[in-house]
Amino acid sequence: xxxxxxxxxxxxxxxxxxxxxxxxxxxxxxxxxxxxxxxxxxxxxxxxxxxxxxxxxxxxxxxxxxxxxxxxxxxxxxxxxxxxxxxxxxxxx
Amino acid sequence: xxxxxxxxxxxxxxxxxxxxxxxxxxxxxxxxxxxxxxxxxxxxxxxxxxxxxxxxxxxxxxxxxxxxxxxxxxxxxxxxxxxxxxxxxxxxxxxxxxxxxxxxxxxxxxxxxxxxxxxxxxxxxxxxxxxxxxxxxxxxxxxxxxxxxxxxxxxxxxxxxxxxxxxxxxxxxxxxxxxxxxxxxxxxxxxxxxxxxxxxxxxxxxxxxxxxxxxxxxxxxxxxxxxxxxxxxxxxxxxxxxxxxxxxxxxxxxxxxxxxxxxxxx
Numbered sequence: 001x002x003x004x005x006x007x008x009x010x011x012x013x014x015x016x017x018x019x020x021x022x023x024x025x026x027x028x029x030x031x032x033x034x035x036x037x038x039x040x041x042x043x044x045x046x047x048x049x050x051x052x053x054x055x056x057x058x059x060x061x062x063x064x065x066x067x068x069x070x071x072x073x074x075x076x077x078x079x080x081x082x083x084x085x086x087x088x089x090x091x092x093x
Numbered sequence: 094x095x096x097x098x099x100x101x102x103x104x105x106x107x108x109x110x111x112x113x114x115x116x117x118x119x120x121x122x123x124x125x126x127x128x129x130x131x132x133x134x135x136x137x138x139x140x141x142x143x144x145x146x147x148x149x150x151x152x153x154x155x156x157x158x159x160x161x162x163x164x165x166x167x168x169x170x171x172x173x174x175x176x177x178x179x180x181x182x183x184x185x186x187x188x189x190x191x192x193x194x195x196x197x198x199x200x201x202x203x204x205x206x207x208x209x210x211x212x213x214x215x216x217x218x219x220x221x222x223x224x225x226x227x228x229x230x231x232x233x234x235x236x237x238x239x240x241x242x243x244x245x246x247x248x249x250x251x252x253x254x255x256x257x258x259x260x261x262x263x264x265x266x267x268x269x270x271x272x273x274x275x276x277x278x279x280x281x282x283x284x285x286x287x288x289x290x291x292x293x294x295x296x297x298x299x300x301x302x303x304x305x306x307x308x309x310x311x312x313x314x315x316x317x318x319x320x321x322x323x324x325x326x327x328x329x330x331x332x333x334x335x336x337x338x339x340x341x342x343x344x345x346x347x348x349x350x351x352x353x354x355x356x357x358x359x
Contacts, residue, residue: 057269062329087246
């Protein structure tokens with residue numbers, strides 16, 4: 001099992017859960033399976049071409065997958081995958 | 094390196110730290126920090142930098158204090174509702190520490206004014222509340238070669254990074270190349286935010302700024318810190334420099350400041 005950390009803005013898609021479990025051999029497979037369990041999640045993560053959106057980063061353990069092999073990055077049991085979107089609030093107004 | 098008696102007394106608890114000492118206190122006194130936004134993050138940033146004796150603090154914000162701000166913007170008090178935030182902030186900082194020179198700019202930060210402000214400062218702390226300003230500050234600090242301490246919050250989550258592309262480290266666009274299009278994420282007003290979260294991240298920004306000034310400790314120049322106030326977790330992920338970065342990469346496509354008009358009350 002792979003642990004996937006869900007950021008606050010996407011927790012409405014996971015019933016409020018901050019962590020879900022996933023299966024798959026790569027980040028791409030993990031996203032497909034997450035989307036099967038939580039329909040609509042892929043659209044929030046990926047653009048029309050299926051690429052991960054430019055303001056959302058996915059980390060395999062501590063590494064940004066953009067600097068590994070993107071969605072082809074292999075994952076294995078025990079890995080932790082984190083989804084980290086850009087946030088902008090300074091809680092100013 | 095001369096201090097008055099009252100300065101020595103005021104800062105005695107940190108001057109005795111070997112990482113600070115008289116030399117560090119003098120560095121703080123000479124330091125000039127620009128705080129972008131006198132709001133939820135800007136409040137603890139300005140107060141802790143001021144209390145620590147950072148000699149010059151610039152505050153830029155075009156808004157006035159609103160009652161709904163006071164739940165998290167601790168730089169402002171109830172009698173100051175309606176007052177420009179930078180004026181309210183100046184009054185509090187001067188009461189907190191009369192040694193600090195507070196310079197105020199009662200205007201929103203934009204592409205028209207930022208490059209004229211930056212030469213007067215050594216480092217910038219971003220407490221802005223929208224992506225447009227956040228990317229503008231990153232780009233301007235890159236062009237002006239100023240260190241940027243970036244903090245942001247959303248509901249129960251905070252992010253923190255030190256941005257120093259001029260010293261070979263990644264910029265904010267290496268982390269997130271582009272701002273999100275408008276409409277994907279609600280703004281703080283719609284989303285809500287825990288006041289304490291702003292305090293936590295703002296105080297950490299002040300901490301990173303003080304370390305930059307003192308040139309001590311480990312920095313977040315190559316990492317992103319992610320704080321989850323509900324799960325009570327702090328996580329550090331690696332933040333590499335992106336050779337394809339549109340701003341600081343090897344073939345940049347951004348060569349001048351641009352306003353993000355889709356901006357982003359996200």
